[in-house]
Amino acid sequence: MKLSDNGKTLLEVTAGDIKEDGSFDIPAGVTSIGMWAFDGCSGLQSITIPQGVNSIGEAAFRGCSGLQSITIPQGITSIGAAAFYGCSGLQSIIIPVGVTSIGMATFEGCIRLQSITIPAGLxxxxxxAFQGCSGLQSVTIPEGVTSIENYAFRSCSGLQSIAIPQGVTSIGVExxxxCGGLQSLTIPQGVTSIEIRAFSGCSGLQSITIPAEVTFIGSDAFDGCSNLDSIVIASQSEAVRNSIASLLPDDLKSKVILKELADEVFKFRDAELSRLLQVPETNPLFRFFNMKSPHSSRVKGANGVEGECSKLPDELLQTINRFSGDNRYYQKAQRRIRGLPLPANADAVRDYKNKVTAIVNESMSKAKEFSQRIDEAADKGALQRAEASRTRVALSR
Incomplete structure (x- = not known):
């Protein structure tokens, strides 16, 4: 271990300074942890920074891959760039009040980091800052944060939700x-630019709300957002809607909708798809539990006696439908509906609703027609089997 001449700065800790249990005690009187102090101490597992320490230097714990827990006290006001870079075992951390900035690459590569508490005042x-934190699932950024810089959350593949506060004016490059786990996001009022590739590769993103103030959307901002279903504009103005749509590539223009229309449209769409699930014939189990079907399920009972399973009630099939992820009629109808251009204004809503209803009705009809063909085939098969049976009896006489 090496300290500064006045004993106030911890300059260097080596593997030999780490206790057998993986801990390390910072000496009394230390007020700062210097740059690279614990660099590469992979055997360090836990550390409590004592009261009186007010700063953590750049790359101070860089590469401490075994570090699982660290306690940072109130009084710390500065955490340097890359301070915890590559701490792949770190699972959670609480940043104390008083820290005003999370520096460049501070937690980059902390792949097991699942939770982080960011204080007010940041x-x-x-x-x-959090690049490659693939285990991070949720982040709440406090009011007061005005800057989220480039690449800050790049490759946080497990991130499912993030709250961005008002005051932020730009979503930076990449x-x-x-962030493939991100499903929905609301960009707050005041943001004026979404930089290049800001959301590229967010394959799970289904909906995003963009404020009316946005005047710039960079190239490939939503490239690879293969499931993006709607881009909601937080405005009542069709002119604003058209202005923002003009910033998007052609394949996304049809997904833009004003917020005042979005609630009505999406509620109607969900209700229509739900109506589809009320039709028992759309359930993939229907043909196996319809007694006319040649595919009816058979069960083996006591003494090896086989018999056909009783027909399931329609109500049960409807209930199963609501929890079924493999209903092909629902999935196909949903894909077709999501492919429809969203209405650009109130006048276009009625036409959109008519198209949605038509798709759902068509899917219901196809399900019933398929079931009817199965029944007809079953009836025909039953007649053929009966005729064959009579023929065998006649020949045996």
Missing amino acids: TSIDGW TFLG
Whole structure:
């Protein structure tokens, strides 16, 4: 272990300084942890930073891959860039009140980091701050943060939700690139630009709300967002809607909708798809439990006696439908509906609803027609079997 001449700065800790249990005691009187102090101490598992320490230097714990827990006290006001870079075993951390910035690459590569508490008073999250934190699932950024820099959450593949506060004015370059677990996001009022590849590769993103103030959307901002279903504009103005749509590539223009229309349209769409699930014939189990079907399920009972399973009630099939992820009629109708251009204004809503209803009705009809063909085939098969049986009896006489 090496300290500064006045004993106030911890300059260097080596593997030999780490206790057998993986801990390390910071000496009394230390007020700062210097740059690279614990660099590469992979055997360090836990550490409690004592009261009186006010700063953690750049790359202080860089590469401490065995570090699982760290307690940072109140009084810390500065955490340097890359301070916990590559701490792949770190699972959670609480940043104390008083820290105003999360520096560049501070937690980059902390792949097991699942939760982080960001304090009020923070004003900026620098570039690469959480890049590659694939275990991070949810982040709440407090009011007061005005800057989220480039690449800040890039490749956080497990991130499912994030709250961005008002006051942020720009979504930086590749800020959320590769966040495949992110499903929905509301960009707050005041944001004016969404930079290049900001959400590229967010394959799970289904809906995003963009404020009316946005005047710039960079190239490939939503590239690879294969499930993006709607881009909701937080405005009542068709002119604003058209202005923002003009910033998007052609394949996304049809997914833009005003917020005042979105609630009505999506509620109607969900209700129509739900109506489809009320038709028993759309359930893939229907033909196996319809007694006329040649595919009816058979069960083996006592003494090996086989028999056909009783027909399931329609109500049960409807209930199963609501929890079924493999209903092909529902999935196909949903894909077709999502492929419809969203209405650009109130006048277009009626036409959109008519198209949705037509798709659902067509799917219901096809399910019933298929079931009817199965029944007809079963009836025909039964007649053929009966005729064959009579023929065998006649020949045996």
